[in-house]
Amino acid sequence: MCSPRVMGKVREELSRRRMLGMVGVAVAAGVASRLPASAQQATPMAATPGTLNLALGSYTQVQDLTHTITPTTPLYPGYPQPEIEPLRTFAENGFYANLLTYGEHTGTHMDAPAHFVEGAPFANELPVEQFFAPLAVIDISERAAGDPDAQLMPDDILAWEDEHGALPAGAFVAMNAGWDVRIDDPEAFINMSDDVLHFPGFHPDATALLIDERDVTGIGVDTLSLDYGAATEFATHVTLLQAGKYGLECIAGLANVPAAGGLIVVGGPKFMNASGGPSRVMALF
Numbered sequence: 001m002c003s004p005r006v007m008g009k010v011r012e013e014l015s016r017r018r019m020l021g022m023v024g025v026a027v028a029a030g031v032a033s034r035l036p037a038s039a040q041q042a043t044p045m046a047a048t049p050g051t052l053n054l055a056l057g058s059y060t061q062v063q064d065l066t067h068t069i070t071p072t073t074p075l076y077p078g079y080p081q082p083e084i085e086p087l088r089t090f091a092e093n094g095f096y097a098n099l100l101t102y103g104e105h106t107g108t109h110m111d112a113p114a115h116f117v118e119g120a121p122f123a124n125e126l127p128v129e130q131f132f133a134p135l136a137v138i139d140i141s142e143r144a145a146g147d148p149d150a151q152l153m154p155d156d157i158l159a160w161e162d163e164h165g166a167l168p169a170g171a172f173v174a175m176n177a178g179w180d181v182r183i184d185d186p187e188a189f190i191n192m193s194d195d196v197l198h199f200p201g202f203h204p205d206a207t208a209l210l211i212d213e214r215d216v217t218g219i220g221v222d223t224l225s226l227d228y229g230a231a232t233e234f235a236t237h238v239t240l241l242q243a244g245k246y247g248l249e250c251i252a253g254l255a256n257v258p259a260a261g262g263l264i265v266v267g268g269p270k271f272m273n274a275s276g277g278p279s280r281v282m283a284l285f
Contacts, residue, residue: 048256049061049062049063049256049257049285050062050063050064052284056284059262059263059284059285060285061284061285062282062283062284063253063256063257063282063283063285064252064253064280064281064282065108065251065252065253065254065257065264065281065282065283066107066108066251066252066279066280066281066282067107067108067180067183067250067252068107069082069102069106069107069278070082070084071083071084072186073106073107073183073186074182074183074186074189074190074224074250075103075105075106075190075224076105076190076224076225077190077192077197079103079105079106080101080102080103082100082101082102082106082107083099083100083101083102084098084099084100085098085099085101086098086099087099102278104269104274104275104276104277104278105249105275105276105277106278107250107278108248108249108250108251108252108278108279108280108281109248109249109250109269109276109277109278109279110123110246110247110248110266110268110269110276110277110279111226111237111241111246111247111248111249111275111276112125112126112241112246112274112275112276113126113241113242113244113245113246114241114273114274114275115237115241115275115276116234116237116238116241116242117238117241117242120241120242120244121244122272122273122274122275123246123268123269123270123274123275123276123277124269124270124271124272124273124274126246126268128268130217130218130246130266131265131266131267131268132263132264132265132266133170133171133172133217133218133263133264134167134168134169134170134171134172134262134263134264135171135172135174135257135262135263135264135283135285136160136164136167136168136171136172136173136174136259136260137174137176137254137257137258137259137260137262138152138156138157138160138173138174138175138176138259139176139254139255139259140152140156140175140176140177140200141176141177141178141255144177144178144179144200145178148191148198148199148200148229149198149200149228149229149230150177150200150228151200151201151202151203151206151228152175152200152201152202152203152206153203153205153206154203154205154206154209156206157173157206157209157210157214160259160260163259164259164260165260167210167214167215167216169215170215170216170217171214171215171216171217172216172217172218172219172220172264173210173216173218173219173220174219174220174221174222174248174251174254174264175200175201175202175219175220175221175222175223175254176222176254176255177199177200177221177222177223178222178255179199179200179221179222179223180222180250180251180252180253180254180255183250183252189223189224190224191229196229196230197224197225197229197230198229198230199223199224199225199228199229200221200223200228200229201221201223201225201226201227201228201229201231201236202219202221202226202227202228202236203228203236204227204235204236204239207219207226207235207236207239207240208239211239211240211243211245216245217245217246218240218245218246218247218248219240219245219247219248220247220248220249220251220281221247221248221249221250221251222250222251222252222254223249223250224249224250225237225249226240226247226249246268246276248266248279248281251281253283257283257285258285261285262283262284262285263283263284263285264281264282264283265281265282265283265284266279266280266281267279267280267281267282
């Protein structure tokens with residue numbers, strides 16, 4: 001731990017660099033439109049995208065697609081709830097730090113190929129080039145509102161292409177089921193009835209189309225699983241991950257992102273032998 005004197009010098013240097021414009025992209029205050037009332041409460045999603053102080057090519061807007069992890073974050077049944085415990089405090093130590101305990105597949109997180117395929121790459125082995133991709137958002141929220149077992153089907157992909165053109169090479173395809181608004185109600189987010197989960201996901205046929213006939217980098221959902229909740233064989237996971245692609249689950253804020261023309265940025269986990277892990281995910285558009 002650096003001394004207060006050294007930390008002061010570091011802060012002065014960072015401030016100087018910001019003044020010189022050497023810090024990359026700074027997100028305007030509008031990104032975090034609401035703040036948590038306490039560390040134990042979930043942070044509501046930003047209602048509107050923020051504005052980039054520095055335009056990156058044609059991108060001028062940024063949307064955080066990441067839920068805040070809290071002790072009450074909804075999890076796939078059987079996973080332990082996250083624990084956030086004070087490790088150091090200002091009163092006792094002069095600085096602040098927490099001890100975090102959570103499973104890899106908690107909150108907005110990545111599924112790496114190794115999650116379902118023995119011998120496949122771990123999350124920390126994936127090339128970072130895959131973490132920047134054209135973003136295609138396919139909206140099935142209207143169907144999902146009436147049917148929690150709705151799945152993103154091949155016809156949904158074809159309909160998206162009819163409207164927006166062919167999927168870009170290396171695209172990341174995200175399903176917007178409107179499920180993220182349930183995040184503060186774990187029971188509604190998990191949505192279990194008679195020991196069966198009910199939430200939307202990718203149909204295996206749609207996943208196979210994206211793998212076999214399109215050049216996708218990965219897929220993502222705003223629910224607990226790439227497969228829909230009632231799935232028993234997890235064919236979407238296997239189809240995607242055995243192809244060396246990755247998935248993102250529990251994405252937030254997809255309703256605030258254009259269906260086409262955006263870029264996804266994934267801050268993937270990098271710890272040894274990671275089957276996945278919490279990730280900071282953003283969309284530029």
